[in-house]
Amino acid sequence: MNRxxxxxxxxxxxxxxLASAALAKEGYQVIATMRNIRNCDALLNAAREAKAEASIDIVPLDITDETSIKEAADYVIERYGSVDLLINNAGVAVGGFVEEIPSAEWERQFSTNVLGLIAVTRAFLPHMRKQRKGTIINMSSISGQIGFPGLAPYAASKHAVEGFSEALRLEMLPHNVYVCMIEPGSYKTDIWKKSRGQISLRADSPYAEQMQALNEQVDRIIEQAPSPDEVIERILQIARHPAPKLRYPVGRNMRTTLFLKHLLPWSWLEKLILRQLRLRS
Ligand SMILES: NC(=O)c1ccc[n+]([C@@H]2O[C@H](COP(=O)([O-])OP(=O)(O)OC[C@H]3O[C@@H](n4cnc5c(N)ncnc54)[C@H](OP(=O)(O)O)[C@@H]3O)[C@@H](O)[C@H]2O)c1
Structure with missing residues (x-):
């Protein structure tokens, strides 16, 4: 029982x-949380395929709901006694053009990606601090390093995750708890489909043309996006590491973007991004 x-x-x-199934297969005891446990079939199938069903405990957790967070944290501590690795993965992507995105959508973006992530972290932090060990992986993004047009709420939320993680890492290092971030580029998951369906755009929008150009670009990115294997492999590597570092960029477009961001003056970079996205400056 020392898993x-x-x-x-x-x-x-x-x-x-995918990370839940992969970690369970590697011998971890995984508490796989989701806001609606009726959506657990795909995970159960993946766990069965990995022959790791017995190592996965599915627990309800809506990260925007304080009661749900408390109940999940209490359950985990009572049943398992500790947490060695917390992966703050849940997230949504709100897109659109800033002036057209309603306040409720900004709130949904921040209550999930930022306030939800912070609340879940705070629920487990005292236990990790007391046990003087543990790792927290916060799922950031290429959008935590650079703000792309049409994705301001998402970019702002991931930039907030970056600042939060930097500060928390320094607070927790003296307690032997390692906070780190994975910063993936674009990968084939449902997040694109889900966010695409919810983009706000007025019928008479002055951004209609830009949105169409962006949509075509996003279609191309989704089509070319690799499967998430690299991200899952990175999660496994961090889980095994006794002292993981702060940032783990993953993906070809992430490495190129970071390279250019550090190499080029910002005025060049913005021209390049607008040209690549086929948006006029
Ligand atoms: N895919 C990419 O290219 C990419 C790149 C960079 C970063 N990321 C980040 O990676 C993380 C995972 O995204 P993904 O690509 O795997 O997308 P995904 O398939 O849409 O997964 C997102 C997960 O978050 C859950 N979620 C949303 N709101 C929640 C809430 N209030 N409480 C609990 N769970 C909630 C979703 O649950 P439901 O099924 O109930 O909606 C879903 O399980 C996100 O933080 C995302 O920003 C993704």
Whole structure:
């Protein structure tokens, strides 16, 4: 019963689902949380395929709901006694052009990606601090390093995750708890489809042309996006690492973007981005 204990949010699909199955297969006890446990079939199938069903405990957790967070954290501590790895993976992507995105959508973006992530972290932090060990992986993004047009709410939320993680890492290092971030480029998961369906655009929008250009670009990115294997492999590497570092960029477009961001003056970079996205400056 000395298997390391992992808690992961947003395990119903995408990275969360695949990471849960992969970690369970590697011998971790995975508490795979999701806001609606009726959506657990895909995870159960993946776990069965990995012959790791017995190592996955599916627990309800809506990261925007304080009661749900408390109930999940209490359950985990009572049942398993500790948490060795917390993966703050759950997230949504709100897109559109800033002036047209309603306040409720900004709130949904921040209550999930930022305030939800912080609240889940705070629920487990006292236990990790007291046990003087543990790792927290916050799922950031290429959008935590650079703000692309049409994705301001998402970019702002991931930039907030970056600042939060930097500060928390320095607070927790003296307690032997390692906070780190994975910063993936674009990968094939449901997040694109889900966010595409919810983009706000007025019928008479002055941004209609820009949105169309962006949509075509996003279609191309989704089509060319690789499967999430690299991200899952990175999660496994961090889980095994006794002292992981702060940032783990993953993906070809991420490495190129970071390289250019550090190499080029910003005025060049913005021209390049607008040209690549086929938006006029
Ligand atoms: N895919 C990419 O290219 C990419 C790139 C960079 C970063 N990321 C980040 O990776 C993380 C996982 O995304 P993904 O690509 O795997 O997308 P995904 O398949 O849409 O997974 C997102 C997960 O978050 C869950 N979620 C959303 N709101 C929640 C809430 N309030 N409480 C609990 N769970 C909630 C979703 O649950 P439901 O099924 O109930 O909606 C789903 O399980 C996100 O933080 C995302 O920003 C993704």
């Amino acid at each position: 390391p204990i992992v808690v992961i949010t947003g395990a119903s699909s995408g990275f969360g689902l």
